[in-house]
Amino acid sequence: xxxxxxxxxxxxxxxxxxxxxxxxxxxxxxxxxxxxxxxxxxxxxxxxxxxxxxxxxxxxxxxxxxxxxxxxxxxxxxxxxxxxxxxxxxxxxxxxxxxxxxxxxxxxxxxxxxxxxxxxxxxxxxxxxxxxxxxxxxxxxxxxxxxxxxxxxxxxxxxxxxxxxxxxxxxxxxxxxxxxxxxxxxxxxxxxxxxxxxxxxxxxxxxxxxxxxxxxxxxxxxxxxxxxxxxxxxxxxxxxxxxxxxxxxxxxxxxxxxxxxxxxxxxxxxxxxxxxxxxxxxxxxxxxxxxxxxxxxxxxxxxxxxxxxxxxxxxxxxxxxxxxxxxxxxxxxxxxxxxxxxxxxxxxxxxxxxxxxxxxxxxxxxxxxxxxxxxxxxxxxxxxxxxxxxxxxxxxxxxxxxxxxxxxxxxxxxxxxxxxxxxxxxxxxxxxxxxxxxxxxxxxxxxxxxxxxxxxxxxxx
Amino acid sequence: xxxxxxxxxxxxxxxxxxxxxxxxxxxxxxxxxxxxxxxxxxxxxxxxxxxxxxxxxxxxxxxxxxxxxxxxxxxxxxxxxxxxxxxxxxxxxxxxxxxxxxxxxxxxxxxxxxxxxxxxxxxxxxxxxxxxxxxxxxxxxxxxxxxxxxxxxxxxxxxxxxxxxxxxxxxxxxxxxxxxxxxxxxxxxxxxxxxxxxxxxxxxxxxxxxxxxxxxxxxxxxxxxxxxxxxxxxxxxxxxxxxxxxxxxxxxxxxxxxxxxxxxxxxxxxxxxxxxxxxxxxxxxxxxxxxxxxxxxxxxxxxxxxxxxxxxxxxxxxxxxxxxxxxxxxxxxxxxxxxxxxxxxxxxxxxxxxxxxxxxxxxxxxxxxxxxxxxxxxxxxxxxxxxxxxxxxxxxxxxxxxxxxxxxxxxxxxxxxxxxxxxxxxxxxxxxxxxxxxxxxxxxxxxxxxxxxxxxxxxxx
Numbered sequence: 001x002x003x004x005x006x007x008x009x010x011x012x013x014x015x016x017x018x019x020x021x022x023x024x025x026x027x028x029x030x031x032x033x034x035x036x037x038x039x040x041x042x043x044x045x046x047x048x049x050x051x052x053x054x055x056x057x058x059x060x061x062x063x064x065x066x067x068x069x070x071x072x073x074x075x076x077x078x079x080x081x082x083x084x085x086x087x088x089x090x091x092x093x094x095x096x097x098x099x100x101x102x103x104x105x106x107x108x109x110x111x112x113x114x115x116x117x118x119x120x121x122x123x124x125x126x127x128x129x130x131x132x133x134x135x136x137x138x139x140x141x142x143x144x145x146x147x148x149x150x151x152x153x154x155x156x157x158x159x160x161x162x163x164x165x166x167x168x169x170x171x172x173x174x175x176x177x178x179x180x181x182x183x184x185x186x187x188x189x190x191x192x193x194x195x196x197x198x199x200x201x202x203x204x205x206x207x208x209x210x211x212x213x214x215x216x217x218x219x220x221x222x223x224x225x226x227x228x229x230x231x232x233x234x235x236x237x238x239x240x241x242x243x244x245x246x247x248x249x250x251x252x253x254x255x256x257x258x259x260x261x262x263x264x265x266x267x268x269x270x271x272x273x274x275x276x277x278x279x280x281x282x283x284x285x286x287x288x289x290x291x292x293x294x295x296x297x298x299x300x301x302x303x304x305x306x307x308x309x310x311x312x313x314x315x316x317x318x319x320x321x322x323x324x325x326x327x328x329x330x331x332x333x334x335x336x337x338x339x340x341x342x343x344x345x346x347x348x349x350x351x352x353x354x355x356x357x358x359x360x361x362x363x364x365x366x367x368x369x370x371x372x373x374x375x376x377x378x379x380x381x382x383x384x385x386x387x388x389x390x391x392x393x394x395x396x397x398x399x400x401x402x403x404x405x406x407x408x409x410x411x412x413x414x415x416x417x418x419x420x421x422x423x424x425x426x427x428x429x430x431x432x433x434x435x436x437x438x439x440x441x442x443x444x445x446x447x448x449x450x451x452x453x454x455x456x457x458x459x460x461x
Numbered sequence: 462x463x464x465x466x467x468x469x470x471x472x473x474x475x476x477x478x479x480x481x482x483x484x485x486x487x488x489x490x491x492x493x494x495x496x497x498x499x500x501x502x503x504x505x506x507x508x509x510x511x512x513x514x515x516x517x518x519x520x521x522x523x524x525x526x527x528x529x530x531x532x533x534x535x536x537x538x539x540x541x542x543x544x545x546x547x548x549x550x551x552x553x554x555x556x557x558x559x560x561x562x563x564x565x566x567x568x569x570x571x572x573x574x575x576x577x578x579x580x581x582x583x584x585x586x587x588x589x590x591x592x593x594x595x596x597x598x599x600x601x602x603x604x605x606x607x608x609x610x611x612x613x614x615x616x617x618x619x620x621x622x623x624x625x626x627x628x629x630x631x632x633x634x635x636x637x638x639x640x641x642x643x644x645x646x647x648x649x650x651x652x653x654x655x656x657x658x659x660x661x662x663x664x665x666x667x668x669x670x671x672x673x674x675x676x677x678x679x680x681x682x683x684x685x686x687x688x689x690x691x692x693x694x695x696x697x698x699x700x701x702x703x704x705x706x707x708x709x710x711x712x713x714x715x716x717x718x719x720x721x722x723x724x725x726x727x728x729x730x731x732x733x734x735x736x737x738x739x740x741x742x743x744x745x746x747x748x749x750x751x752x753x754x755x756x757x758x759x760x761x762x763x764x765x766x767x768x769x770x771x772x773x774x775x776x777x778x779x780x781x782x783x784x785x786x787x788x789x790x791x792x793x794x795x796x797x798x799x800x801x802x803x804x805x806x807x808x809x810x811x812x813x814x815x816x817x818x819x820x821x822x823x824x825x826x827x828x829x830x831x832x833x834x835x836x837x838x839x840x841x842x843x844x845x846x847x848x849x850x851x852x853x854x855x856x857x858x859x860x861x862x863x864x865x866x867x868x869x870x871x872x873x874x875x876x877x878x879x880x881x882x883x884x885x886x887x888x889x890x891x892x893x894x895x896x897x898x899x900x901x902x903x904x905x906x907x908x909x910x911x912x913x914x915x916x917x918x919x920x921x922x
Contacts, residue, residue, distance in 0.1 A: 206684075206784070215747065218745060222795060223797065224866050224867060226769045226797050227753070227761040228738065229750075229751065230749075236698075237702040240702075241699040241701075244695065277689065281689070284679060284681060285679075286822045289689050290820055291688040291689050301685065306687045306688035309692060309694040309775075310776050310782070310785050311775065311776035311778035311779075312778060312790065314770075314773050315770065316772040316793065318772075322772070322793075323669070323769075323867075326772070330778065331694075334683060334687075334784050336683070336688065359749070359751055360748070361742075361748055370782070406683075
């Protein structure tokens with residue numbers, strides 16, 4: 001029996017088992033595992049137990065690990081390969097407010113027919129229960145056909161992803177030896193576009209800073225003091241305005257150290273994506289890419305670092321007008337990082353920059369709000385080409401290597417703590433309404449998602 | 462009988478009548494004429510009636526004029542001079558909250574002994590009932606000694622000064638012919654310093670603007686859009702930062718048109734005031750004057766125009782951190798004007814300036830918050846020198862010609878609507894706690910204030 005014949009039988013088995021797989025997912029979705037809400041603590045645990053029981057039933061050695069927060073579920077298959085693979089997903093879900101905007105109870109999921117095809121409707125359908133079940137169903141079909149699970153799988157399911165993952169880093173550190181693999185497979189992202197599968201191979205990092213500038217010990221009357229006393233809002237405006245030059249480049253000394261231009265291959269790949277910036281911006285009422293001169297729109301969001309002001313406040317900004325010369329002004333600023341930029345060097349350069357604008361009569365304080373480097377996966381690992389090929393075969397369209405403008409902290413944690421890259425493959429769509437009322441996951445995503453994992457496993461095992 | 466002998470008798474009469482005058486003021490202060498509080502509407506009217514009755518008793522022809530808000534009290538003495546003089550004050554007072562910070566009921570006034578001398582304690586003692594009673598007591602003593610009131614006085618008392626004077630401009634326009642005089646005498650300001658009397662001869666004007674910059678039609682995720690989409694806070698920061706250059710000068714084209722350097726005389730006078738900027742700033746926790754290079758601190762606040770950001774808001778500025786790329790940013794900006802600067806030209810230049818920073822993908826809206834030119838009194842009118850001399854004689858220290866960094870709208874209205882300059886003479890002190898709990902007015906201010914007006918009247922009548 002060739003590998004290929006085995007794969008065909010696994011795919012057949014997935015098709016035969018489609019309705020039973022959907023029933024299992026609906027059962028899982030009925031557990032209201034909202035991790036941010038203490039009232040649902042027992043439900044979160046119930047979802048962990050449901051997963052453990054499923055995995056035990058499949059032949060995994062599965063355990064629940066308690067943490068100070070919600071439990072971790074860890075499962076393993078038998079040894080037998082040279083490349084352990086870690087699969088990650090999260091079994092907790094977002095809150096459901098506002099409940100009145102749901103067309104049906106969020107934890108009474110169903111399969112709905114829509115003009116765009118059948119969808120699984122319910123909280124967690126796409127984020128992330130439906131996605132993590134795609135690889136579990138692939139394991140199940142593999143076992144059915146071959147009699148045993150793929151060897152050397154490590155499964156890690158978290159119950160705190162929607163509440164900031166407070167227990168994750170300590171847990172990874174504590175169980176590093178048991179969790180370390182050659183690669184992490186994360187199923188919590190979207191396709192590039194409807195029907196076009198993708199592997200996210202790079203994620204921007206993030207540095208968050210809050211800056212508070214204080215002048216006088218109280219708000220002053222701008223008549224009595226205007227022109228004589230330092231105005232913290234003006235000091236702040238000057239410091240922030242000078243963060244970017246006229247071409248959109250960040251001016252901090254050394255900021256671009258470690259930033260790398262796109263490889264020719266990736267540049268060609270991204271070019272072939274035919275990204276329509278006008279359409280992307282048009283959906284939010286904008287039209288013109290406004291980033292660095294000489295960069296393509298996809299480079300701007302995926303491969304170029306940037307500085308953004310996320311919030312600003314100072315003085316009187318309510319209705320009407322008060323001629324105060326304010327005692328204080330504050331801003332929240334974040335930097336998205338790429339390549340090998342060092343978060344702490346960026347932070348230090350930002351602080352030096354702001355300090356250089358602060359006159360004698362003002363003080364400045366900084367508050368740190370996180371820092372993580374960019375994640376750039378080593379796509380020369382043959383697993384990437386193999387997974388790309390597998391996805392391309394399943395979906396009939398070439399799988400794309402894409403970037404992500406945001407950060408996915410788990411990928412950084414896997415890299416930093418366990419020293420492994422992540423392969424981010426997900427089957428979400430832009431209209432899945434994750435974190436919103438009426439969340440859904442396309443049945444096609446679920447079915448072809450499981451088939452995709454079967455193909456990827458076949459290539460890697 | 463010489464003028465001087467008459468004056469001596471008027472001053473004697475004021476000294477003899479001191480206790481009775483204080484009793485009258487306490488009676489006036491017992492009326493809780495809070496103009497902003499509808500619950501005190503009848504009290505405001507009672508204060509107007511009290512004044513009218515006082516003035517009628519003194520021989521004035523006094524009337525209450527109803528307005529859409531609180532009434533105006535207008536009184537006149539007999540004709541008989543070539544220079545009608547208008548005296549202005551306001552009989553309404555500030556609210557008293559927070560009541561628990563008062564050491565005694567705010568409308569149960571009393572004379573208190575303090576280490577710095579006797580004070581009249583109660584709401585309105587300094588702002589403005591105690592001050593307006595200084596000239597009424599001077600009229601009373603004059604009448605007692607001379608048998609008739611000083612001729613050609615027009616008295617105007619407002620009941621809405623603490624609530625924005627909504628009825629004032631229409632009233633001045635409607636009664637312009639009856640109210641027009643050669644000069645307005647306003648008793649609602651402070652001395653230059655304790656024991657050093659002053660005439661305020663110039664006030665800065667004001668232009669208020671609110672600017673709102675909008676980008677996308679919603680807050681965006683700074684990961685997905687950062688580097689590609691316009692950030693309204695950055696646009697605003699760049700526009701505001703560019704309002705002033707490195708030397709503290711406002712950069713708007715034509716901004717300084719109409720601004721005049723100090724006359725040599727005034728420069729010398731202000732120099733002689735020995736203004737201690739370090740002390741002035743030190744009281745609010747600052748130390749270094751930060752205005753235009755090459756200007757003295759008093760010039761900065763009294764004779765130079767400036768631009769101040771009074772408030773700014775945009776994005777997420779609460780606790781923690783949200784990586785939003787905000788849909789909107791807004792700021793309130795005000796310009797203090799001097800000399801002949803034209804408020805509407807300054808407003809237009811500001812709007813053009815901001816627009817030049819707004820990219821295609823953003824919109825900008827402006828909201829006007831008032832505009833008034835600076836008031837610069839014509840001190841070549843001999844009345845100024847005469848009043849200065851009178852004040853100097855009463856207080857034993859040379860009266861100062863000073864400026865004010867803020868605006869006193871009534872002076873602008875008298876100029877614009879009635880075509881007359883104002884002579885701003887008041888006897889308040891920095892520690893009077895106007896608008897705050899435990900407001901007070903020094904008995905010395907009250908007594909020597911009335912004597913000052915007697916001397917000024919003697920010089921001008």
